[in-house]
Amino acid sequence: MELIKGKYRIVREIARSNDIVYEAIDTALNRRIALKELNLAPGLVGNARRDRIERFHREARAAGRLSHPNVVSIFDFGEENGRHYIAMEYLDGQNLRDALQVRGAVPLHEALDILCQVLDALSYAHANSVIHRDVKPDNIHILPGGHVKITDFGIARLTEEIALTGDGQIFGTPSYMSPEQIVGKGIDCRSDLFSAAVVLYEMLTGRKPFIGDNVVSITYAIMNAAPPPLVGVPPSIERVILSALAKEPAHRPVSAAAMRTDLRAAERMPAAPPPGVNASGQFAAPAFPPAVPAAAPPPAYGPAIDPAAFGAPPGYGAQGLPPTGYPATGYPPSGYAPAGAPPPGYAPQNAPQPQQAGGTFMGGRPPGPWAWNGAPAGARRPRGPRRRFALPTLSPSSKALIAALAIAIVAAGCIVGGVVAFMNAYDNYRKSADTRHVSDLIAQGYAAYVAGSYAQAVGLFEQAKAAGPNADQLQKINHNLGAAYTSIGIAAEKALDPAAARRAYEAASAADPASPGPGYLRRLDERLAGAGEAVGGAISAPGPARSERAGQPGGSTYLAPARNGAPGPAGSPGPTGAPVGSGAQAETQAGETERAAAPTTQASPAPSPTAVQDSESERMRLAAQYMREGDDAARSGDRDRAREAYGKVIEAAAGTDLAAEARTRLGGLAGSQ
Numbered sequence: 001m002e003l004i005k006g007k008y009r010i011v012r013e014i015a016r017s018n019d020i021v022y023e024a025i026d027t028a029l030n031r032r033i034a035l036k037e038l039n040l041a042p043g044l045v046g047n048a049r050r051d052r053i054e055r056f057h058r059e060a061r062a063a064g065r066l067s068h069p070n071v072v073s074i075f076d077f078g079e080e081n082g083r084h085y086i087a088m089e090y091l092d093g094q095n096l097r098d099a100l101q102v103r104g105a106v107p108l109h110e111a112l113d114i115l116c117q118v119l120d121a122l123s124y125a126h127a128n129s130v131i132h133r134d135v136k137p138d139n140i141h142i143l144p145g146g147h148v149k150i151t152d153f154g155i156a157r158l159t160e161e162i163a164l165t166g167d168g169q170i171f172g173t174p175s176y177m178s179p180e181q182i183v184g185k186g187i188d189c190r191s192d193l194f195s196a197a198v199v200l201y202e203m204l205t206g207r208k209p210f211i212g213d214n215v216v217s218i219t220y221a222i223m224n225a226a227p228p229p230l231v232g233v234p235p236s237i238e239r240v241i242l243s244a245l246a247k248e249p250a251h252r253p254v255s256a257a258a259m260r261t262d263l264r265a266a267e268r269m270p271a272a273p274p275p276g277v278n279a280s281g282q283f284a285a286p287a288f289p290p291a292v293p294a295a296a297p298p299p300a301y302g303p304a305i306d307p308a309a310f311g312a313p314p315g316y317g318a319q320g321l322p323p324t325g326y327p328a329t330g331y332p333p334s335g336y337a338p339a340g341a342p343p344p345g346y347a348p349q350n351a352p353q354p355q356q357a358g359g360t361f362m363g364g365r366p367p368g369p370w371a372w373n374g375a376p377a378g379a380r381r382p383r384g385p386r387r388r389f390a391l392p393t394l395s396p397s398s399k400a401l402i403a404a405l406a407i408a409i410v411a412a413g414c415i416v417g418g419v420v421a422f423m424n425a426y427d428n429y430r431k432s433a434d435t436r437h438v439s440d441l442i443a444q445g446y447a448a449y450v451a452g453s454y455a456q457a458v459g460l461f462e463q464a465k466a467a468g469p470n471a472d473q474l475q476k477i478n479h480n481l482g483a484a485y486t487s488i489g490i491a492a493e494k495a496l497d498p499a500a501a502r503r504a505y506e507a508a509s510a511a512d513p514a515s516p517g518p519g520y521l522r523r524l525d526e527r528l529a530g531a532g533e534a535v536g537g538a539i540s541a542p543g544p545a546r547s548e549r550a551g552q553p554g555g556s557t558y559l560a561p562a563r564n565g566a567p568g569p570a571g572s573p574g575p576t577g578a579p580v581g582s583g584a585q586a587e588t589q590a591g592e593t594e595r596a597a598a599p600t601t602q603a604s605p606a607p608s609p610t611a612v613q614d615s616e617s618e619r620m621r622l623a624a625q626y627m628r629e630g631d632d633a634a635r636s637g638d639r640d641r642a643r644e645a646y647g648k649v650i651e652a653a654a655g656t657d658l659a660a661e662a663r664t665r666l667g668g669l670a671g672s673q
Contacts, residue, residue, distance in 0.1 A: 003027075005080050008035055008087060019056075023090065026075070033075060034091070038084035053084060060086045062130045063153040070121035072141070072151045091151070093144050096137035096199070105206035108233070112267055114140070115200045116260050117148035122196065123256035125150075126189040133187070135195035136176040137202065174218045175208050179247050182219050190249040193259055197244030204233050209245065223247070236266035438469040438477075445480060449667060454487045479643075480670050482508045482515025487663065489520055490654070498528060514640075516647035516666075523651060623653035627662060639669050 002010045004024075011023045016039070024035040038056045040049065060077035067073070073089040096114070100106070106114070118140060125132060132139075132153060139152040178194035180187050201209045209227030212218040227245055230238045240262045246252050253259035394402075445460030461481045469477060489504030501524055508517025630645030646669075649662035 004035065004083065004085055005076075005078060008033070008085070010035065024087075026087065032090045034088050036086040036088060056084055056086070059153045063088070065128055066125055066130060068121055068124040069147075070117050070149055071125065072149050089149075091141050091143060091149060093142050095151075096140040096142060096203075099142060100137055100202065100206070106203040108204065108237070109267075110146075111200060111203040112237075112263055113146065114142070114148055114203065115196060116263060118150060118196055118199070119256040119260040119263075121148075121150045122189070122192050123260070126192070126256060131187060131189060132192050132195075133181065134173060134176075135192050135199060136173050137199060138173075140199070174215050174222075175210060177219070177222065178249075179223050180249060182222060188249070189255060190252045193244050193252055193256060194246075194249075196256070196259070197241050201227065201230065201241055201245070204237075204241075205230055234266065234269070236269045237263065240266050434468055435470060435473070438464045438467050438473050441467065442473065442476060442480065445484070446667075446670065449480065449484055449487070454484050454491065457484045458488065476670065478512045479515070482512025482517055483663075483666060483670060484508075485511060486515055486517045486520060486650075489517065489524075493524065494655075498524060514643065514647075516650045519647060519651040520654070523654065619652045620656075620658070623649045623656075623658050623662075626652065627658065630662070630665065634665070634669065643669055 004010070007026060007028045009025045009027055011025060013020065014023055014034070015021045018039060020037045020039050022035045022037065024033050025031070026033050038053065040052060044052060057077065060074060063072060064074040064077070072091065074086060075089070076087040078085060118135070122132065122135070130153070132150065134152065135150075139150060141149045141151050143149065174182075176195045176198045178187065178191040181191050198209060210218055210221040210225065212221055227242070230241065233241075240253075240259065243262075244252050244259055253262060441460050441464035445457045445464065448454075448460060449457035458481065461477050461484060465474065465477045465481070485504045485508035489501040489508065492498070492501035492504055502521065505517045505521035505524060508515045509521060511517075626645045626648040630642045630649065633639070633642035633645060643666060646662040646666040650659045650666075653659045653662075
């Protein structure tokens with residue numbers, strides 16, 4: 001096991017960023033610790049390297065001087081063989097960032113409890129001349145049981161020491177930096193309070209108060225924009241948060257302890273006073289509406305009528321009012337008809353007709369601001385009690401049955417969902433495994449092809465094809481099979497085995513019609529036909545001996561391609577530079593071909609050496625042009641056109657170095673797909 005300073009045994013790596021954190025064992029005290037090692041980039045030299053080491057040591061000094069329940073404890077720091085380390089307390093649980101990603105917004109009481117512990121730690125740190133400068137959820141660790149500890153004093157500032165940060169330098173996390181920290185001004189404890197308010201805002205709402213697409217837009221929002229309202233948060237808590245988020249440090253709480261006191265006081269303050277209690281908490285009787293004065297009788301309208309003229313009984317006044325005991329409205333009850341009353345339908349002259357008030361006829365009552373029982377106009381009629389319908393009461397056994405059915409339905413749904421999810425996961429895993437297996441076979445086949453083992457490459461590509469590849473893999477396999485079979489055919493031609501070459505070219509054409517195989521097959525047929533004509537002419541025409549004719553242009557049998565791509569004479573160098581055949585071997589080959597070919601009656605004239613050279617020069621010129629076209633297409637990403645051009649090079653300059661280079665580039669295209 002690796003030991004540092006002779007007593008810290010590293011167990012495993014926990015995290016890696018600017019520094020590396022290990023889980024380790026202090027063998028001297030037999031306790032588990034966290035060992036933080038400075039991660040220095042190899043290219044970091046000079047002043048930058050010295051500043052990085054000094055910041056690491058300053059972190060150890062800043063956290064080491066703090067002994068508080070809410071601050072991570074530092075046991076030791078030092079250097080050994082160029083490895084700078086800090087031995088600190090090992091923390092179980094998780095940081096606040098991980099908790100927010102899993103849970104989202106945190107309930108009010110829990111969020112206040114977490115931040116108040118953070119403020120306790122900051123208050124202690126500020127009292128000991130330490131400003132954290134990087135308060136954020138990643139540096140707030142929550143232990144099992146809810147205890148909170150602040151970690152990572154990597155950019156903390158000791159107010160009693162000379163600042164390492166130069167003018168214009170910025171250290172911190174943009175979303176949680178105070179305005180003065182962004183512009184590089186001098187900072188004090190109120191910068192940490194701004195960051196703590198951002199953390200509390202994020203805990204309560206599930207989002208940061210200042211957001212943007214990049215660092216520039218985030219810092220602009222911090223400097224100029226107001227945070228969105230905290231929906232669902234009590235106004236008293238919101239006021240404390242917005243106060244700590246003030247752009248000017250002078251408008252924020254004066255200390256972490258003061259901010260903690262304000263939050264606890266706001267937590268105890270009710271959101272709104274209950275009915276009958278004023279803002280000071282004292283009981284106040286509700287204000288009732290003023291009493292409605294007794295309604296005066298409506299004024300008389302129309303001409304005065306003498307009741308006696310209609311035989312009214314004594315007691316009627318001059319206005320025709322009923323005697324005492326009638327309703328206070330001054331009108332007789334409905335259906336009242338005293339003796340001698342005028343007949344129905346009678347209306348005195350000039351008497352007003354019933355009028356409409358508010359869209360409703362008043363039934364002959366006098367107009368004016370009077371309605372039901374002398375109440376002011378617009379007053380609502382009193383309503384009777386609402387009818388309530390009682391819900392059927394369920395017995396305890398019925399409730400238990402319904403609950404059991406609901407639980408069974410939920411459990412069945414969970415089981416079905418789990419089975420479906422498992423099946424989908426297994427199917428995806430199987431497909432992924434098949435895809436990886438096919439990819440491995442393709443890679444092995446390509447390696448064999450590059451090494452020149454074309455038969456082995458064909459076998460691997462055929463295995464990949466039989467393993468169930470996807471569409472993209474199948475296209476790549478067919479292309480590689482065409483290239484491998486074509487290479488086998490070329491090797492067979494060099495070995496003077498036209499039958500094997502034909503089979504290989506036909507297999508290449510079947511696997512990938514776009515491969516050079518069809519062109520090579522056509523060229524092979526032309527060579528064989530030309531060889532037959534040449535043999536017939538050699539038999540019928542007088543001339544040198546058979547062994548001499550084998551060395552003349554047009555007089556040879558089927559020969560392997562020469563380096564310039566044309567059928568060369570026996571003894572001409574092949575692709576490897578070794579002669580294809582000479583002497584008795586060439587004579588034997590010519591004899592075998594003569595026996596296989598049908599004789600002709602006339603000899604074909606042999607082409608002149610000058611014509612052959614001109615033809616070869618033209619083909620090499622075309623091959624060079626095709627090579628340039630293939631390179632241009634490959635650079636532009638048009639692989640199909642590049643493959644076609646390289647195939648033309650191989651066909652036009654078969655057996656030459658140019659054709660070999662074209663095959664190499666063609667193989668490179670296949671491997672990069």
